[in-house]
Ligand code: ZN
């Protein structure tokens with residue numbers, strides 16, 4: 001060995017961000033080799049540490065390339081460089097990781113098939129030609145197959161597959177794209193797809209067989225990354241209608257999968273922001289305006305102007321879509337409100353009455369994970385369901401927690417959140433906890449995350465609702481400090497926190513309902529506060545909720561309650577509802593709204609939208625919460641410039657009240673004049689947007705802030721969100737709206753975590 005060149009430079013660099021489990025060390029290795037640098041790289045608790053030594057220009061180029069050429073799934077947030085004395089190193093090595101490192105950092109989200117793997121999938125000369133499970137360090141399953149930590153093959157659902165020599169050689173070679181790719185597999189050694197049912201028994205190419213069935217109009221249950229889907233051709237009227245009827249009472253729109261971006265453009269109108277979301281490695285379902293003439297069966301999304309479209313995210317999907325001859329419906333594999341099936345025996349049993357055939361495989365799914373859902377509002381992404389592809393990526397907390405914590409979320413769109421220091425792991429969408437299977441997923445999910453991220457919660461945050469099962473779970477945790485968090489404060493905090501802010505701000509927080517500080521059902525709230533506390537600056541006028549939960553399922557009841565509030569007792573049955581509601585039921589509900597019998601007070605904005613939707617003649621009953629409001633938004637005539645009045649009145653307690661009785665009277669007058677529902681919907685949206693902006697401006701002035709947050713499930717409504725934000729900005733306020741954390745109750749757990757962390 002010769003001595004080190006006199007001019008050699010040696011540095012150490014610490015790289016922070018998403019740099020573990022994403023092929024960062026082999027990337028550093030290849031880069032060092034390319035530039036003829038010696039040294040080493042290894043993982044530690046905070047990320048990646050490395051030392052390189054060699055010609056100073058090469059070291060400079062190395063540092064520049066570290067962030068610029070990082071692997072696709074990596075995100076370099078910070079590089080700290082220190083000068084060292086040269087040691088004469090010529091070789092470069094990947095060193096073993098420190099024991100006791102942060103195990104969680106190694107588990108990343110499932111990621112869509114990369115371009116290199118796709119090329120192999122379609123290359124007849126490649127040994128993975130048409131192999132439905134091709135993956136590499138830059139793509140493939142992660143979170144859904146992880147059983148425990150460290151993230152190593154034996155602790156994934158790939159444990160049962162021993163790598164063949166060819167795969168093992170790739171896995172061991174730092175120069176190979178599959179170096180340490182835990183799910184690495186090939187047709188000789190990896191998982192296999194099988195087609196069950198359908199005519200002709202098991203075919204040789206299961207995916208081609210399934211595609212042929214789909215072309216013929218069959219419904220096929222397809223095992224995916226996070227669970228089973230039910231698939232059929234999107235343009236096949238009978239198949240889609242059969243799927244809808246076999247799924248029972250199911251009104252929710254079906255998601256679609258298009259073969260590629262061009263196929264997506266034939267279904268929906270896409271802006272660059274939509275296309276960026278569609279092609280992101282997370283591959284969410286993206287809601288976008290249905291394209292005129294899109295060849296989609298009527299039963300796909302009845303009554304809606306938008307379609308939910310996604311692109312293939314696994315090699316199996318790529319093969320299926322290429323063979324199916326057109327876009328597919330790809331909806332969750334369940335019956336009505338049950339959770340999506342993900343265990344094979346369970347799926348075969350539950351989906352047998354729905355599916356004509358099953359496309360299955362033998363790689364188990366460890367964690368049930370639904371498709372994520374997003375839309376675009378004001379040119380920014382708005383995640384509505386945060387799950388497959390996005391979980392378990394960590395979110396930052398604006399105030400680090402002194403002790404590890406767990407936040408238990410709400411109940412209907414349930415999620416949980418674990419946090420340690422300034423990092424928070426918001427769990428996957430779990431769903432309605434009142435379902436026994438879902439509740440089990442909730443408790444198992446928490447235990448799984450505690451192990452993955454080595455968090456032993458000492459603080460547990462929960463909703464104030466005494467009957468939420470998430471609250472009951474929190475109260476049963478022993479030896480922890482409990483922090484009760486008001487529901488709408490949590491919505492406000494979630495939005496502040498995802499934007500890295502601790503407050504102060506005002507917030508218009510509109511949702512179905514949440515438990516108020518005074519024990520009543522809140523839901524149309526104007527709050528002023530920060531992560532540590534809040535004041536209720538104003539709210540929607542309280543009206544009766546006749547029949548409690550029944551009023552959620554039957555929006556006509558809210559129309560009746562608002563008419564009683566606006567026009568007095570014994571309101572006439574509006575013409576729009578006349579055929580649908582028997583007069584004696586209308587009168588009974590009107591009496592409940594007058595007397596308050598079995599009709600608690602609520603300030604819910606979601607229920608006001610229901611009432612107006614019912615008055616517009618949209619629907620008298622719904623099969624899921626918010627359905628009427630979604631259809632009301634879809635209906636609105638965007639060219640209508642008018643707005644109803646929605647005045648701001650002072651209440652005796654110093655708060656102000658949005659008096660929607662005036663609005664309802666104007667709706668009635670419009671009905672008498674024969675205005676169209678499209679015009680009425682537009683005028684109503686403008687009324688709420690204008691009143692909200694005015695209320696926020698007033699609350700902001702009183703609170704001495706110029707920042708306004710818009711959140712809560714009602715702000716999934718793009719029309720309302722964009723109008724309100726535009727009016728707020730015109731009045732000089734800066735607007736924070738949810739982007740990565742859902743505005744609905746899927747974001748509550750993260751908001752609770754941010755508040756509990758800030759409470760010390
Ligand atoms: Zn790949």
Ligand code: ZN
Pocket residue numbers: 163164165166167168185186187188189190
């Ligand atoms: Zn192999």
Ligand code: FE
Pocket residue numbers: 487491511512513514712713744745
């Ligand atoms: Fe809520």
